[in-house]
Amino acid sequence: MSDETLRFVPRAVDRDSVLILKALLEAGEAFVSGSLLAEQLGVSRPAVHGKLDKLRDEGFEVEAVRNRGYRISKLPDVLHPALLRCALDRIGSQIGLLYFPVVDSTNSEAERRIASGEPSPFAIVSSRQTNGRGRLGRVWQSSSAENLYLSVLFEPNIPPQQLQHFTLWAGICICRQLQSFVPNAPLKIKWPNDLHCKGRKFAGMLTEAKIDADGIRSIVFGLGLNINSNPNEFPEEIRSLATSLHAIYGEPLRLNDVAAAVIRAVEEAYGICIGSSDGQQTLSEAWSPLDALAGQQVTAILKGSEITGIAVGIDEGGALLLLMPDGRKEAIRAGDVTLKK
């Protein structure tokens, strides 16, 4: 590892904080007594008091009322490893979790972790990236702790064909999950890797795999998701093209719950691809209601030449289908497409 990468240190998921948060969150509006927490943690009451102070320092508001106990009145509005662990456990995900306050790129960190023996699958989440990478060598702006920078790594050891639609399924599963947080506006996928709402991008996906003669060694699914950031503060060059879930919904969202739901969605997509869970629909059926391009005139590059046609969905191979003026359908298998104004 270079000096640069050695600077990135994960913040541990503190077990006691997870237990305290679970008890307090399950109780909701009710108070939880200090002695019950002390018993659950196997520590003294003053020790519980100290742990609650630590949570307060980390952005939680915790009320303490004599003879009644404690309850949470406000959650932090940034990623918090123990809170995220609670949310993952609540929705049934046992995936390994590593949280970095700052990292160069969660995808790069996932590669380094697997090389140093981290058991997979695992998710890496970060509040900031210093070298966030987008598709086609682009930069992914990663300075806002109100957004999510996520990578999920799997070691499948299966033939590459089995995971060739993984990113498309991930887009489908993530879009469906996010729609439940943002029910007021349709969330769509712009083939192949962008999540859009009303023509503006709010997330991008970047999947990277290591393949050898025996199959896929590792696959890293990366997602940059604008959650609570304010689009007016986005860099000038993307301001008119990008949005966030907060801007779409009109209210800030619970960042850690959204992150957990997204990680679960990636696990679900992986399960569909490797056949351990049932997608219930074919790829093109599942894609169809979420297709941001359907019916639009788009331009793409095919065999080195620019072509323009009407997007009419994807085929079972994941290629974008363009209906050409002469009635033929052309399949676009890779690259980017642009919408004709």
Ligand code: BTN
């Ligand atoms: C794109 O739209 O070009 C894809 C953007 C992918 C960005 C995410 S942020 C988390 C992960 N780490 C990276 O360096 N990139 C991906």
